[in-house]
Amino acid sequence: MDAPIASATDLEFAVTKNLAAKGAAERAAILADPGFGTHFTDHMVDICWSAKGGWHRPRVQPYGPISLDPAAAVLHYGQEIFEGMKAYRHADGSIWTFRPEANAARFNRSARRLALPELPEEYFIDAIKQLIAVDGDWVPDAPDTSLYLRPFMFAKEAFLGVRPANKVAFYVIASPAGAYFHGGVAPxxxxxxxxxxxxxxxxxxxxxxxxxxxxxxxxxxxxxxxxxxxxxxxxxxxxxxxxxxxxxxxxxxxxxxxxxxxxxxxxxxxxxxxxxxxxxxxxxxxxxxxxxxxxxxxxxxxxxxxxxxxxxxxxxxxxxxxxxxxxxxxxxxxxxxxxxxxxxxxxxxxxxxxxxxxxxxxxxxxxxx
Structure with a gap:
């Protein structure tokens, strides 16, 4: 496990690097023609929530399958929300995102409606920064390309009963995105x-x-x-x-x-x-x-x-x-x-x-x- 990355919140992220991360040549080949939502970066963010412990155990870890109990509430009652946003590479090489506070606010409105815990805005934005800190090389620099960011949350408590779950998982994954319209914007x-x-x-x-x-x-x-x-x-x-x-x-x-x-x-x-x-x-x-x-x-x-x-x-x-x-x-x-x-x-x-x-x-x- 690598040393934690400095966090802007009171969450201290543990970082485990992906030992099978794609090399520069393989990543460049993907970024040359990424499509949309078909390739994913090497890491993901994972933060846990429980009714007793609140938000805890924040980490950046290798991208990979999520283990769920077959009785996990999301599989039976659909208690799940997500967001969609992008990271952009500017001409000087810096990486930016657009109105993350608005996405964080909407994420919490969705959480309230789905009886999920609200995630503090600073946690939401910090989670994205933590992922970029290890996967920033995945942000493409070709015209009209970006790195699509997908924060999501779901009920993972294992039980069969219609009530809000007492255990929840929050993740952020990312996918390089090519130009949506090839050859110009098409009506x-x-x-x-x-x-x-x-x-x-x-x-x-x-x-x-x-x-x-x-x-x-x-x-x-x-x-x-x-x-x-x-x-x-x-x-x-x-x-x-x-x-x-x-x-x-x-x-x-x-x-x-x-x-x-x-x-x-x-x-x-x-x-x-x-x-x-x-x-x-x-x-x-x-x-x-x-x-x-x-x-x-x-x-x-x-x-x-x-x-x-x-x-x-x-x-x-x-x-x-x-x-x-x-x-x-x-x-x-x-x-x-x-x-x-x-x-x-x-x-x-x-x-x-x-x-x-x-x-x-x-x-x-x-x-x-």
Whole structure:
């Protein structure tokens, strides 16, 4: 076991180096074409929690399988949450992440909803720094690449009973990510699901928990069958108000300069969406968070009132939406070009993330210092 790395919190991380870590040549070959979510770094963070002992035993250890009792609560009752964020290599070689405090806050909102213990913000951010301290070489430096960070927490207590678990595990793993769009940003086509809902009122829609994504897989498969890239969900009560895509928020741009995004207790509070809307506000655009019916999208495009539509999330940052396809009609055109404001906002946000322009809002946190 190696000497612990200095921690910014009262947690003292023990570090065990991976003796089978990939060599520089093998790592370079992976970083040359990493894809997304298929390769993983050599180490991971592991912190335990128990009702009696609180947060304890923080460590950085070799990446590898997690041993679980077959009766572990997560396997039976789905008590699990996660986050998604990225580490970026700047031109001077330094490593940064984007708005980790917002991810930490959302992680704790998800924890409350899933009856899991809250992780102090400083522990959340320190855990990421500890992983970068040993796996920083995995952060790629090619254009539009990054290291995707996945903090997650689940109930590991072994019991069969419907109650919050008294033992929980928190981990951070990381995966190098290539450019999401090869050959330039490509507008996507969306399928409208009229049979399924992503989440119900009073449910877990605003939490980042695996069950929400599991619920989207079948309608996402239907979208693929219809030749579409993603699926769009409506509200579960009236089935007419737009909520979000399977894994991304949605924003509408009106010709009067207003940006509108759906508001609902069932929608995940997207860090990327909030950042994009803040940049639009900085430019003087009006931003509205309100209900928007699917018929408003249809009539707005027909009248010319809606001029651009885009989806946003951590992985793709911003994806222009060219067309919405339904069982009865289509909105837009599959060959539509990306909107000017859509692309401009995407460029500004990525320029901030990669350190190419001034970070006016103090969104960046250095990880390797």
């Amino acid at each position: 996507v086509s969306i399928w409208l699901s009229t049979t399924f809902s992503r989440a119900g009122r009073g449910g877990t829609g605003a939490a980042k928990t695996g069950g929400n994504y599991a619920a989207s897989l079948l309608p996402q498969a239907e979208a693929y069958e219809q030749g579409c890239d993603q699926v769009l969900f409506l509200d579960d009560v009236e089935h007419k108000y737009i909520e979000e895509l399977g894994g991304m928020n949605i924003v509408f741009v009106y010709k009067d300069g207003t940006l509108v995004t759906p508001e609902s207790e069932s929608i995940l509070d997207g860090v990327t969406r909030n950042s994009i809307l803040q940049l639009a506000t900085d430019r003087g655009y009006t931003v509205e968070r309100r209900k928007i019916a699917i018929d408003e999208w249809k009539s707005g495009v027909e009248s010319g009132d809606i001029v651009e539509v885009f989806a946003c999330g951590t992985a793709a940052v911003v994806s222009p939406i060219a067309m919405l396809k339904t069982a009865d009609y289509e909105i837009g055109s599959a060959d539509a070009a990306p909107g000017e404001l859509t692309m401009s906002l995407r460029q500004e946000l990525t320029d901030i993330q990669y350190g190419r322009v001034e970070d006016r809002h103090g969104w960046l946190t250095r990880l390797d210092a």
